[in-house]
Amino acid sequence: MSEYVPDERTVKSEYILEVKNLKKYFPADRGLFGRVKHFVHAVDDVTFEIKHGESLGLVGESGCGKTTTGKVIVALEVPTDGEIILDGIGIEEYAVDGFKEYHRKVQMIFQDPYESLNPRMTVFDIIAEPLNIHGIGNLKEREEKVAELLQEVGLTPPSSFMWRYPHELSGGQRQRVAIARALVLNPTFVVADEPTSMLDVSVRTGVMELMMKLREIHNMSYLYITHDLAVARYMCERIAVMYLGKIVELAETEELLKNPIHPYTKALLTAVPVPDPEYKKGEPDIMGSVSKPVDPPPRCRFYDRCPIRTERCAKEDHPPLKEVAPDHFVSCYEVSE
Amino acid sequence: MPVLSVRDLVMHYKTKMGYVKAVDGISFDLNAGESLGIVGESGCGKTSVSMTILRLLPDNAEFRGGHVYFNDGSGEVDLVTLPEDEMRKYRWKGISMIFQAAMNSLNPVYRVGDQIVEAILNHYPDTTIDEARKKVAELFELVGLDPKRMDQYPHQYSGGMKQRAVIALALSCDPKVIIADEPTTALDVIVQDKILKEMKKIQKKLNMAMIYISHDIAVIAEVSDKIAVMYAGKFVELADSITIFKRPRHPYTFGLMSSFPSITGEKKKLFTIPGEPPNLLNPPKGCRFAPRCFNATEKCRREDPPFLEIEPDHYLACWNPVKREGEEK
Numbered sequence: 001m002s003e004y005v006p007d008e009r010t011v012k013s014e015y016i017l018e019v020k021n022l023k024k025y026f027p028a029d030r031g032l033f034g035r036v037k038h039f040v041h042a043v044d045d046v047t048f049e050i051k052h053g054e055s056l057g058l059v060g061e062s063g064c065g066k067t068t069t070g071k072v073i074v075a076l077e078v079p080t081d082g083e084i085i086l087d088g089i090g091i092e093e094y095a096v097d098g099f100k101e102y103h104r105k106v107q108m109i110f111q112d113p114y115e116s117l118n119p120r121m122t123v124f125d126i127i128a129e130p131l132n133i134h135g136i137g138n139l140k141e142r143e144e145k146v147a148e149l150l151q152e153v154g155l156t157p158p159s160s161f162m163w164r165y166p167h168e169l170s171g172g173q174r175q176r177v178a179i180a181r182a183l184v185l186n187p188t189f190v191v192a193d194e195p196t197s198m199l200d201v202s203v204r205t206g207v208m209e210l211m212m213k214l215r216e217i218h219n220m221s222y223l224y225i226t227h228d229l230a231v232a233r234y235m236c237e238r239i240a241v242m243y244l245g246k247i248v249e250l251a252e253t254e255e256l257l258k259n260p261i262h263p264y265t266k267a268l269l270t271a272v273p274v275p276d277p278e279y280k281k282g283e284p285d286i287m288g289s290v291s292k293p294v295d296p297p298p299r300c301r302f303y304d305r306c307p308i309r310t311e312r313c314a315k316e317d318h319p320p321l322k323e324v325a326p327d328h329f330v331s332c333y334e335v336s337e
Numbered sequence: 338m339p340v341l342s343v344r345d346l347v348m349h350y351k352t353k354m355g356y357v358k359a360v361d362g363i364s365f366d367l368n369a370g371e372s373l374g375i376v377g378e379s380g381c382g383k384t385s386v387s388m389t390i391l392r393l394l395p396d397n398a399e400f401r402g403g404h405v406y407f408n409d410g411s412g413e414v415d416l417v418t419l420p421e422d423e424m425r426k427y428r429w430k431g432i433s434m435i436f437q438a439a440m441n442s443l444n445p446v447y448r449v450g451d452q453i454v455e456a457i458l459n460h461y462p463d464t465t466i467d468e469a470r471k472k473v474a475e476l477f478e479l480v481g482l483d484p485k486r487m488d489q490y491p492h493q494y495s496g497g498m499k500q501r502a503v504i505a506l507a508l509s510c511d512p513k514v515i516i517a518d519e520p521t522t523a524l525d526v527i528v529q530d531k532i533l534k535e536m537k538k539i540q541k542k543l544n545m546a547m548i549y550i551s552h553d554i555a556v557i558a559e560v561s562d563k564i565a566v567m568y569a570g571k572f573v574e575l576a577d578s579i580t581i582f583k584r585p586r587h588p589y590t591f592g593l594m595s596s597f598p599s600i601t602g603e604k605k606k607l608f609t610i611p612g613e614p615p616n617l618l619n620p621p622k623g624c625r626f627a628p629r630c631f632n633a634t635e636k637c638r639r640e641d642p643p644f645l646e647i648e649p650d651h652y653l654a655c656w657n658p659v660k661r662e663g664e665e666k
């Protein structure tokens with residue numbers, strides 16, 4: 001089935017994806033009557049690029065805006081402000097065909113496989129649907145393709161999974177169906193939102209190897225959202241750390257893990273659990289516990305919880321991302337100046 | 338005296354292609370104040386075990402036998418024998434559950450805070466709404482949610498926020514046992530660390546028992562007193578956590594424990610257990626792990642090894658276990 005490879009790509013830009021000053025605000029009020037007065041600043045002026053064939057890891061606090069960033073990129077949410085450019089072409093230009101072409105190139109693996117799979121479709125229908133929509137292959141070819149993917153994500157034998165419904169699958173099995181569906185068209189860019197969060201090491205390794213293999217063959221790129229830094233280490237060339245709607249640190253993976261600079265990144269690395277019941281982990285150096293993204297005051301977003309804050313951090317607006325070492329960007333007054 | 342005593346639990350799912358043997362003879366004891374971790378491959382039956390205990394099974398599930406003895410101090414009851422309306426009294430207040438799927442607990446059309454208020458009012462009818470809302474605000478703080486967002490709907494929450502709301506709900510009625518099914522998959526490590534610590538505190542305070550189901554061995558190492566390793570619908574090893582981590586005897590446990598990806602040190606080659614995950618419609622004869630086992634013998638492929646206590650509080654199902662250091666066999 002040579003049609004599966006939608007290559008013949010004429011690369012238009014150095015980057016597969018450019019995100020410029022992206023903002024997404026949600027109304028936070030009950031909002032039944034009258035004007036909305038308060039907003040959740042889910043994504044608040046975020047800028048990054050991803051090269052062809054590159055994977056960028058996106059990590060950060062639960063609720064900091066990772067999924068929202070992903071949804072805006074795949075055109076499921078309309079940005080409040082900012083630009084999304086896919087391979088040199090602004091996302092708005094894809095609106096002409098209702099984003100059909102865009103969704104052939106760009107896919108999202110959703111965070112919650114209990115909510116994202118259509119309960120009335122069989123595993124086969126779910127995975128083959130994108131092939132259907134784009135008129136690729138005949139029935140037999142589609143069955144072969146689906147079986148091949150099921151095998152590769154460890155749902156074996158494929159014949160025993162193909163005709164089941166999502167409610168007849170375990171959490172991690174659903175997650176793998178969602179992955180197979182997103183990859184079936186060989187997209188050029190995938191937003192993978194915690195794609196392996198329910199998988200044990202052994203099964204997860206197989207899935208990550210598949211994602212890496214497809215990346216090699218098709219020169220794909222990923223925005224890989226994860227809480228698992230060991231996974232990010234394996235999958236991603238660079239990692240961006242997000243806190244309350246802002247990217248606070250961005251660097252090459254090994255550099256970030258060895259030499260974290262932002263106080264939030266440091267706290268995050270200290271809190272990584274260690275698989276040893278006798279090991280006593282350090283306390284992450286972070287204050288308070290609840291972060292509040294509703295109408296954040298104009299100062300460093302990490303101020304309330306920061307162990308090294310000074311008066312300046314409260315007086316000035318959120319610090320800009322600055323290059324503190326080659327390709328290592330940090331947004332913090334105390335460490336980046 | 339255990340608060341929960343599960344014996345020979347068997348539950349299969351009926352499908353067009355035959356029976357999925359998801360729970361196939363599970364036994365364990367859980368004492369008050371104790372934490373049991375259950376680990377095992379995706380699809381091995383962990384969620385099914387908890388749903389069978391709570392009797393929250395889908396239509397195509399067939400309960401085939403076994404007992405679930407529950408004793409909160411007021412006498413032992415076998416939950417499998419209770420009529421549904423009796424059973425309901427034990428759910429949430431006796432045994433509560435943090436579901437792997439947040440949507441199993443949160444109703445999309447009600448505000449998140451109201452749902453927890455309602456749970457509290459149901460089980461503590463003397464509470465006023467204001468008291469209940471205050472308790473919910475406290476629970477929100479405890480799981481790291483902004484109490485101001487109590488009046489939002491589930492779809493306005495991020496994945497991890499929903500998961501935290503479900504944890505708050507499970508804690509709201511001071512249960513005797515909590516079954517937490519992958520409770521922290523959507524949480525960053527700082528929030529996860531905080532919540533696991535808070536749950537430990539509450540557990541101590543109320544002398545509550547916990548069952549943690551997780552694929553994340555590092556999380557299990559932190560929270561469990563003892564660990565059950567599950568493979569293809571059966572427990573294959575059960576012992577205190579240090580034994581499981583440091584001196585495992587089952588070849589599957591050994592494989593699970595011997596390699597983890599980490600963020601420090603050399604970037605190791607990633608670990609897989611050779612071969613394919615078992616087909617629960619038609620599981621391998623003999624030991625279900627035999628086709629993937631480095632120690633398998635003829636006997637393993639022929640006969641199913643029994644789950645036996647090989648030393649005090651250490652249970653194992655294996656014909657040819659991993660040798661201990663200095664041991665001939």
Ligand SMILES: Nc1ncnc2c1ncn2[C@@H]1O[C@H](COP(=O)(O)OP(=O)(O)OP(=O)(O)O)[C@@H](O)[C@H]1O
Binds near residue numbers: 066495
């Ligand atoms: N539809 C919506 N309406 C209102 N608020 C929303 C909506 N979607 C997301 N939010 C809010 O935006 C913020 C960012 O949410 P998002 O889902 O992007 O977080 P996340 O980083 O993916 O978190 P997690 O790791 O927990 O999944 C959160 O405060 C969330 O409550």
Ligand SMILES: Nc1ncnc2c1ncn2[C@@H]1O[C@H](COP(=O)(O)OP(=O)(O)OP(=O)(O)O)[C@@H](O)[C@H]1O
Binds near residue numbers: 351357385386
């Ligand atoms: N309603 C159902 N009908 C048929 N089979 C089912 C049903 N629910 C689950 N199964 C199957 O039963 C087995 C056990 O499922 P279960 O959800 O208990 O796994 P699990 O160990 O919790 O996995 P995970 O870690 O991926 O959540 C799986 O192989 C699954 O495909």
Ligand code: SF4
Binds near residue numbers: 588627630632
């Ligand atoms: S019984 Fe045999 S096949 Fe099964 S785990 Fe033990 S050695 Fe391996």
Ligand SMILES: [Mg+2]
Binds near residue numbers: 111497
């Ligand atoms: Mg998310």
Ligand SMILES: [Mg+2]
Binds near residue numbers: 383385
């Ligand atoms: Mg499960």
